[in-house]
Amino acid sequence: MKLLKNLLKSPMFVIGAGLFFGTILVALLAPLFYSVTLDRVGEQYAAPGMGHWLGTDNLGRDYISLLIMGLRSSLYVGFLAGIIATAVGTLLGIYGGFKGGWIDDLLNMLTNLFIVIPSFVVLILISASFKDGRSLTLIGLIIGATTWTWSARAVRAQSSALKSRDHIWLARINGDGTLAILVKHILPYLLSYVFMVFILQIASGILSEAAISMIGLGPLDTQSLGVILNDAKSNGALGDGVWWAFIPSTVLITMIVFALYLINTSMEGVFNPRLRK
């Protein structure tokens, strides 16, 4: 609670969290106030105006509808990838760091191995092989499965540093098992840290989806902010000066990522008093 109070004193945190939760609210509630449709409602690349405030795309679909759906998809992918990457990374990192010995060595080796193999490359290879069934969920799963290494490395270092603290020894003498110690005595110390990692993983999930969609390997079952950009690029909207085809979604992506970075940076400032001044 005191932590939250401290965070709320930081203008960076307030702006970041406000932007991020605002975006989530818009994504969730917009369909209640706006009739979202993927039907043809106008001519190709109709300019913004009355009726369609952000114009229409190459198929004559309303851009506001597309953006609402795209925003939902991007947030969904971000959270899916973020949750998987953070959960797997935290689990392996906390356990390996606490246990030490050969289990730690093995997990550490696995982590380091997959840190140096570029995850975007793995993403390209898998996406390219699923030519027909490439869904948004599949992409989210792959992103999560290729980015957990960063969380694992970060959490392992913390867990390893905590394991020789006095209160852990006391818990051991009390006869607590590994699981009990991890959950009761180590995880609480790491929670703020894990949360910061989670925030960054959401941002990287959203960016990865947009990037993989930009190169034409995006989800086939739905719209996303990256798919909108790819459509705009491959239909020549960029060269024809059809700004409403790509500016709104670029602004949205940047805004979400910026908001998440703001949250992360401000939390770093609160948790690490050295940065405060």
Next chain:
Amino acid sequence: MLRQHPTARFILQRAGWYLLTFLVAVTINFFLPRLGTSNPVDIILAKSTGGLSAQAAREKEESYLKEFGLVKLDGHGNIRRDTTIRMVKVWDASKQASVSKPDTLIKPIKASSLDQFFTYVKMSLSGDLGTSFQKYPKKVLDVIVQAVPWTIALQLPTIVFGWIVGNVLGALAAYRRGMFDRVFFPVALLISSIPFFVFGMLLVYYFAVVLGWFPAMGGYADEIIPSFSFEFFGSVAYHYVLPFFSIFLILAGGQAIGMRSMGIYELGTDYIKYAKWLGIKESRVLIYLFRNAMLPQLTGLALSLGTMIGGALITEMIFSYPGLGMAMLSAIQNNDYPMIQGVTLIITTCVLIANFTVDIMIGFLDPRVKAGLQMGGN
């Protein structure tokens, strides 16, 4: 003797580890594209043998099978065939019953996935990345070798300049703080959170389409044939401006943020306080400070040089820049799996080499790691 030497042992150990990582990467590169629902070889066969006579289609199929390592070869590089005579059931109309006859088709022996895998590893290690589907019979490596100079020409100066400018600004922000920092930091944070490709699109739109100052796409004007002429290099430089800035600004922003927080961290350490307390000249203290703050930044530089080959894939696609990114895009659009695999393998290899270099470099530069090494050696 060599093994006894701590530094040599350290280098050997790291080299062994990266070789292992490379083998894992090659394995992933081989098996992942075979996970999915579509079999690339069937697709290319279906596409290329349509409209041919049965005999010609079979010959073409066998040449593909051989080219892509899907059949077993004998010592002379010929396809090994199944010579055991098998009996097949054939319907005999005169007898109104099926009778057994010897099979007249002598089929090539298919290589198992494991055989294919070993062929692939052997080829990759000898630098042969196979043949492109799309640009058959062009070799994947030849296509890559043509594209890589463009990618390096775009990325190397961008990374180096972005790194220098970002670090100088970040160091200034850390040291000055105050107004400069309060304006500079949020701006740098905003710039560095703009994805490369988004920024590239905005630059193209504003400076190429709206203002018409720079060309929107390509590495040089279409009507010029690449040659060592002023005209050609002028055109290249003109086309270079927008892609350069699209990467440069974001990179500088990211570097500045990293350098700023390292600088602030080092400013709060005891050795700086002690040095100030001793009354050492400020310029001298600053040198101490930045020498220590530089180490992670140097690592960052080496690592981004490693991702150089793969880092600008999307930027190149947006600017239709004739580098590796365009080669990759056209490979993806045409299901050219050997090409995709070739590019990903090159990207991974560069990243591994950069990481290896960084590991060795830190071993020599960081006194803490160095001390640990020497103690480990005794």
